[in-house]
Amino acid sequence: MALVPNGIFGIRKPNEQLLTLPGAKEPLVLIPPADGEVEAQSWEVEGLENGNVLLRNQRHRTFAGYEGYPQENTEVVGSSEPREWQLRPAGHPDVFKFYVVVPGGPVDGTELALDISVLDIFPTRIALRPLDVRDQEQSWDFLIHLP
Template identity: 50%
Template sequence: MAFIPAGVYSISRSGNRLLTFEHGAEKGSPAVLLPPTGQPGIQEWEVRVDSNGNVTIRNLKSQTYLGYEADPQVNMPVGSYPEPREWALYQSAEPFTFHVVVPGGPIEGRELTLDESLLRIYPPRIALRPLDVHDLRQPWRFEFHE
């Protein structure tokens, strides 16, 4: 489990693509990867650290949480929800990069992490995928905002 201070972050992948809710504040709006939009708060996330070391991730613009419906499963879509969902952060090889993992795993014999969906559509959607700590594309970069 990794330590990250509570605060506001942008959460990105290679190519300067940022974690974003596709339709703003709608419940269940898909989490997607988009280039910077320039719209205040839409690609900024408040990370809160719980006493157990897990985190919740809330979008500043929509005030909704990064989450998923019901019991986590492989390929389940990730999106915007009004209630907080806990995530575990596993430090990856690079500083300030983490695997964002469903806590309490394994599930169906595997730990599940935030990753790009297998759906080949634009913008790329985010889903729960099997964790592969050796896949250098899976971690997310958390960049602190003052």
């Protein structure tokens, strides 16, 4: 059973900033909600039979992904190749709050999750970081867009 229904979502950090894809194959960034960026900040969540999901940006129609083998600090970018993600509950079961994890178990001994990059640049970039389920700030809120 899927943790979230298939549909269009805004994906937000607890600090109110939204996951945004500025260009089709550019790095994903975190910025405040912006009127002119609604489609760049909207993600189609498609559940797969294995329980994982694909995240496709509504403006550019590319997927949240990464190049090559997943490693700590790998930048997350828009990709024409679909990448699967595992959603792990991070809050109350009635709230769409998840850790977004690279599926398949630990990579080089560490589970990796979608999180804020360690690069100190603006806008804030997104990278694969070690999963820490005790850190609620590593989780994401999935806000359904009603038709």
